[in-house]
Amino acid sequence: MTFAHDTELALAVAARLVNTDPGTGDGEDTLRTSADLVAFLDETGWSGSRAGDDAELEAVRALRPRLRELWRLDEDALVTAVNQVLLDTRALPQLVDHDGLGWHIHAVPSDAPLATRMLVEAAMAFTDVIRSDELDRLKTCAADDCDDVVLDLSRNRSRRFCEGGCGNRENVRAYRDRRRAE
Numbered sequence: 001m002t003f004a005h006d007t008e009l010a011l012a013v014a015a016r017l018v019n020t021d022p023g024t025g026d027g028e029d030t031l032r033t034s035a036d037l038v039a040f041l042d043e044t045g046w047s048g049s050r051a052g053d054d055a056e057l058e059a060v061r062a063l064r065p066r067l068r069e070l071w072r073l074d075e076d077a078l079v080t081a082v083n084q085v086l087l088d089t090r091a092l093p094q095l096v097d098h099d100g101l102g103w104h105i106h107a108v109p110s111d112a113p114l115a116t117r118m119l120v121e122a123a124m125a126f127t128d129v130i131r132s133d134e135l136d137r138l139k140t141c142a143a144d145d146c147d148d149v150v151l152d153l154s155r156n157r158s159r160r161f162c163e164g165g166c167g168n169r170e171n172v173r174a175y176r177d178r179r180r181a182e
């Protein structure tokens with residue numbers, strides 16, 4: 001394991017959240033409705049309060065470009081940004097255990113707004129990544145037409161493409177190019 005279990009989970013969920021938004025790349029926005037948000041939260045096992053209203057949906061949607069930006073920052077800029085998030089949200093790390101997850105850290109109360117908790121959870125995970133000097137685990141999909149973020153937890157840091165099928169598409173394209181060249 002590269003990071004603490006809650007860090008890896010938080011990074012995976014943050015990446016998944018960012019990637020519901022195609023950004024400037026191809027694909028569909030898969031977080032458009034309250035039902036989409038409920039499905040996302042249930043699939044990723046999010047605990048804590050949910051308002052279930054449009055304001056909450058909008059706040060979570062707005063979090064995606066912000067997290068995408070954090071994901072791509074260099075170390076110094078990310079340090080500054082993460083510290084600012086923790087300051088602004090008055091983050092106070094506490095060890096908690098619920099739903100059989102084992103001890104992990106929550107840094108804002110479980111009744112804080114959902115988007116705030118999502119942001120702080122990602123920020124806390126980034127503190128772990130920065131301290132471990134593993135920022136190169138946070139990548140962007142290598143496909144030209146894809147804006148997805150990639151969490152590379154592979155042993156040899158070889159992961160280049162997102163889970164949206166870009167790796168396969170690139171392989172097919174490379175194969176066709178080779179055929180054409182022959």
Ligand SMILES: [Zn+2]
Nearest residue numbers: 047098104106
């Ligand atoms: Zn928790």
Ligand SMILES: [Zn+2]
Nearest residue numbers: 141146162166
């Ligand atoms: Zn991709």
